Amino acid sequence: MAVPVKAARLCRLAGRTVTALSITRRRAVSLPAWRCYTSTSTGNNLQFRLDERTAHSSLDLFKKNTAVIYRMLGLDPTHVPNNPERFRxxxxxxxxxxxxxGRHYWEVTVKKSQEFRLGVAEALMSREDCVGTNTSSWVFGYAQRKWFAMTSNKMVPVALVGKPERIGILLDYEAGLLELMDVEKHTSIHSIRAQFKTTLYPAFGLWDGELLTHSGLQEPEGPK
Known part of the structure; x- marks a missing residue:
């Protein structure tokens, strides 16, 4: 089944816009046990860094792997380790x-970016897919000056005026809830409901500018 043109325009392949794309069943990536991440969070105050082993060659990590910048030319894919965790x-x-x-909350500062995605994805999500285009990932995205929620390659518009410099993500694993949060008002902007059945990771897509992550945060108490 062909991807809706609107959705296809929001996905980029190595810096180039894709206008037509076919969906086929992707095989989940198989990660040897010794290469899997060692820490697991089931409580609150999730603390994480970005994992270079998963980063596409156009993404450059900095600030001790808490931030990422998109570089159009990027690195030659043959010059980065060829490991199964990496998005190619x-x-x-x-x-x-x-x-x-558990329940977990983190925030992201957006700098000079007009196209990005923030959310979570299953550990064994296919590295041939983009976050939001399959049943293994749930994201909020910004593109063409508009916000949207996305999973299974279906986009739902999010009524958010403008582009905040800092945005919050709240995950309630057991409740099957992922929320886009207003960090100033401590209110939910939009929710994605799902049934999480396996291990997840924070997930990020970036096609220009920079993202700076802030983890280890307390969940907001409620509206100010």
Missing amino acids: DWAVVFGDEKISG
């Missing part, structure tokens, strides 16, 4: 902390 086609990077339960 899409500008995606995962956090390095497993999530198998």
